[in-house]
Amino acid sequence: MSRGENPAMTLALDVAAAAGAAGEVPVGAVLVDGSGNVVARSGNRVERDRDTTAHAEMLVLREGAARLGTKFLAECDLYVTLEPCPMCAAAIAFARLRRLYFGAFDPKGGGVEHGPRIFDQPTCHHRPEIYGGIGERRAAALLREFFRDKR
């Protein structure tokens, strides 16, 4: 797959851009079922919801489980524009997601390839297939612009 051409990641990037325009850290997530249908999409909503746990990934995992009426999302894939943090990585393991696609790598806050590397822990019970760097260029540019404008 060439970078930036995945339609679900393109949608996640659009959602991230919309979140950024609304004053949120621009991160977006899309949950897709086994047939490739979008089950849930969300941007980061920490500011809007005044909830430090309202990361895009948490929101689509919860909405996806509610929509599908199932506790586990074993047939589902998650597309997120930034490497998930440790909270979201652990939530992805609990939900037993099939695949995780993420955009920009996050050396400061990531929990997949950085920090606690949640899925590599011996106590982690589920590891999805993981594909990092998908749509990375646009994801990283969105974040750079956002933080540049904040300074």
Place this chain on the structure above:
Amino acid sequence: MSRGENPAMTLALDVAAAAGAAGEVPVGAVLVDGSGNVVARSGNRVERDRDTTAHAEMLVLREGAARLGTKFLAECDLYVTLEPCPMCAAAIAFARLRRLYFGAFDPKGGGVEHGPRIFDQPTCHHRPEIYGGIGERRAAALLREFFRDKR
């Protein structure tokens, strides 16, 4: 403080017992503000909500932020009957909680004293004061009974 005599932990244990009676893994959490008032209390609701992220800690953090109308819970203390998992530990760091009191240690699933030891990571931006083993005996007994009955 002698074990089991903290009123907030006693309440968390009661909430945990009620969750267990409802078929949930018996874990309970209570969020207390800087004056010692209970802001939110919840048992684990993974089964009821069909949501693998509906751990007691996540629920009281979200409810507490909503009730107080603040993103950060810097004046608040959390009492939870079991060592938080990595997801909840990371959420506690994001919420900037003042103190974390937990009951039973969890070598298999914990993320504070075990597994990824979230608060010890160099990329973790906030570490509450942490007191483990508060009310441990009753917390551990609740969990033992629950899993014994399941087998």
